[in-house]
Amino acid sequence: MSRWLRRTPGATRPRIEFGADYNPEQWPREVWAEDVALMREAGVTVATVGVFSWARLQPAPERWDLGWLDEVLDLLHDGGIAVDLATATASPPPWLHHLHPEILPVDADGRTVWPGGRQHYRPTSPVFRRYALELVERMARRYGGHPALAAWHVSNELGCHNVADHSPDAERAFRDWLAHRYGDLDALNRAWGTSFWSQHYGDWSEIRTPRRVGPGTFPNPTQQLDFARFGSDALRAETAVLRELTPDVPVTTNFMVMGETSGMDYASWTDEIDIVANDHYVFPGPHARDELSFSANLTGNLAGGAPWWLMEHSTSAVNWQPVNRAKRPGRLAGDSLTHLAHGADAVCYFQWRQSVAGAEKFHSAMLPHAGADSAVFRAVTGLGATLAGLAPVAGARRVPARAAILWDWPSWWAAEQPFTPSTELRYKAEAFGWYRAFADAGVRVDVVPAGAGLAGYELVVAPVLHVLGPERAAELSAFVDGGGHLVATYFSGIVDDDAHAVPGGYPGALRDLLGVRVEEFAPLDPGATVLLDDGSTGDLWSEPVQLVDPAVEVLARYTGGGTDPGAPDLAGSPAVTRRPVGTGSASYVSTRLADRAPLLGRLLRRAGIAPELPGELCGRVELVRREGFRFLVNRGDTPVDLAPLGEIGSLAGLPTGVLPPHGVTVLTDVPGDAVTRSSAPR
CATH class of the missing domain: 3.20.20.80 (Glycosidases)
Incomplete structure (x- = not known):
């Protein structure tokens, strides 16, 4: 590239x-x-x-x-x-x-x-x-x-x-792809867990693509995940x-x-x-x-x-x-x-x-x-x-943010398979919810492919990072050990690269890093909510979280209130936690927060990350940076007065005084201007 x-x-x-x-x-x-x-x-x-x-x-x-x-x-x-x-x-x-x-x-x-x-x-x-x-x-x-x-x-x-x-050509190519990935059938049978439901394969020709199966049953989950990888x-x-x-x-x-x-x-x-x-x-x-x-x-x-x-x-x-x-x-x-x-x-x-x-x-x-x-x-x-x-x-590169949201296609595929604790889970909705929370806070964040490297980031959110192999789990641990602040959500770290559940309690591969343990999930009925003692509301998901490291701080607990009569009584159980690790930390969010702003504000302050725009513009204007330039994007349907920036000059005759609804203006990145002065120190 x-x-x-x-x-x-x-x-x-x-x-x-x-x-x-x-x-x-x-x-x-x-x-x-x-x-x-x-x-x-x-x-x-x-x-x-x-x-x-x-x-x-x-x-x-x-x-x-x-x-x-x-x-x-x-x-x-x-x-x-x-x-x-x-x-x-x-x-x-x-x-x-x-x-x-x-x-x-x-x-x-x-x-x-x-x-x-x-x-x-x-x-x-x-x-x-x-x-x-x-x-x-x-x-x-x-x-x-x-x-x-x-x-x-x-x-x-x-x-x-x-x-x-799912044609015969696709089945032949799928078998070749699998042979290249696993080398032999023994490795494939281990990866696919074919002892379950008598699915053990004795010859490559027996393997098919995961076609529709009968009512009340499901194709092999690892087969489905590999088929998605193969199709890509x-x-x-x-x-x-x-x-x-x-x-x-x-x-x-x-x-x-x-x-x-x-x-x-x-x-x-x-x-x-x-x-x-x-x-x-x-x-x-x-x-x-x-x-x-x-x-x-x-x-x-x-x-x-x-x-x-x-x-x-x-x-x-x-x-x-x-x-x-x-x-x-x-x-x-x-x-x-x-x-x-x-x-x-x-x-x-x-x-x-x-x-x-x-x-x-x-x-x-x-x-x-x-x-x-x-x-x-x-x-x-x-x-x-x-x-x-x-x-x-033209030619100017994007300026990296100090915070990142991890994005992972295999986790998207696997987390939304039909035999999970809740078929209501939507992978992108969780990631997008965090993205909007950063935008509301006026803080730039990068959406980065998981595995692209975390160097330079100080706060990383891993929403529903469901598929997490040992190598990537070690990368997250090294990030925290190096002073980074990690935030993981529910249903993260649950399975390895072969879609096998990581034993020992949830959140699986992240359990030790986060210092928490969950024995069973507590998904919520559609429309049901849970209440937290910091005033937050959650939906979709909850968990009876246990603390396994005495250093873990509880940032919010379940109150026991809510609208799901079938949910377990979680009163007093930790809902949001933070484990300090040197100058870094590993936080866990066990429900889908309706409003992530209060928690994100606390996490940003702990990480020392502040908005790069004056407070009057935070949330109303999105700031995006390319080398030498700053873009201001009006996120709403009403004009935004740019007066808090002081005297500014834009390129190509774009707005300088009032930014119209969903309008965009481009400023040169001159050291000492109003935008730069409001930046957080790096």
Whole structure:
């Protein structure tokens, strides 16, 4: 991830790239020149081309038609617009699944997933791979030297629609993956605990993917976890061809760090690509913009702090929610600039020109059905000018925070399996709740992949870190021994990397570090609550916590009050604890707190971490830092007076006096200014 876009002749750096998916094959040739002219008017610098064009590029098995793409790339290049060229493998053409129906995926019930939508292929199909890699090689040989080519775009949203394939091809590939992971069947049988329910395997051919089983029973949990890992790994094939044939062209693919999309372990993919890219769409709700910030923050840390690419988001309404509302004035720019704040050096949309046919014809675009004489296009053009004025930001790395929230895809997969103490548990909800608590406190926090390293952090929250092997547990212990402050929540440390429960009492691998022990969980009924003696309320989960280290402090106890008549009497039992370890500490939170602010405030004070903004702005404004720059994001629906910052000057004509609802402004990071003076000492 050390490279950025290949520069086209005449292009300058630094700049913030601006653009969209461009699908000229949907339009007659005479529209293309108009597109390029309007792109130039809007300030577009890059276009992603060819994502779903396989059927046009290869109309039949032995027939190719690339002339139209030659023309499009030449037009874009002549217009000064760089090209992110897709390998076009995202959806196979009709002739391919007609000739080879064996490439179609199979769902958990054994039913064929028929074509008619997109990504209707088995990632592990040798037939699909043969045709797909032939296309990739042809594209690389033909366009690798084209002056417009700035990057390769592998497939599209890998794993979004077909990660869980249960076809015969997938079963064979799954067995090969397992053989590589475990070496022999004895190791697999130990890892999967196959003595349970008479599941012991005597031959690799007996192993299947975890299809749906009968009512009242569940597939093997370790098999399910390994199948999720396998599905995340199964989509790697095209980058090797591209690197061999065009080693000077960077490679990217668009992640989907957003909402509840959980199929891919993106942390394991970052070494596969040169540029981290992400698609993000806002889900309606009271905390929608905080979720955008959370996802952008995690994406920036997947990129290791280096600039990344916002590959897709929407100018206005999407088409796939039950009710699809247009964005309010200012939100188009505010959403984009928040991603920029968290490290995006390319701000792009789906798509350039709004489709008039197909399933996404009501999805907004940079150029809407209403045409250039529209509020959306004027907002797009205004953002293009703003981004041009923010060119000095390009290349600036994210400035690490002093606090971090750990994020772990295997824990997400395993904690939400259907045979846990509570199927109401939502992994992301817990992590996001802590993220919002930091934002409310006015304290920056990084959302970092577990295993990425904790150096430089002073306070680390591990929400529902359910899967915790010995190596990572040792890393957390070393962090605390070195003076760091760890906060672990309920259902953390419970199983090892093989999804085996760690014996001796909960929270398993973290029991000794936290100095507490739990014999049984006490999950709560939906809607039920428990009360704590510090005035806090919890829901979803509770535990009868025992102290096993006399040094452990009790920060809050259960009062015995609550609304779940079936819950055990926890009156007087510790609910939140803290174990001092030298200058560090290890804290445990045994319930899902409705309001994390009081506890977080205490933890921040113990860690010596203070807000970097004046108190009047804390909670109302999010501060995000890139080297040399500070971004201020209005989190709410009302204007925020920036007077507490004193005299400030912003870049690109962005607000300096009053920050409008969900508005963003960018300040240079000048030592001694009002923002810097309010920073906590490091």
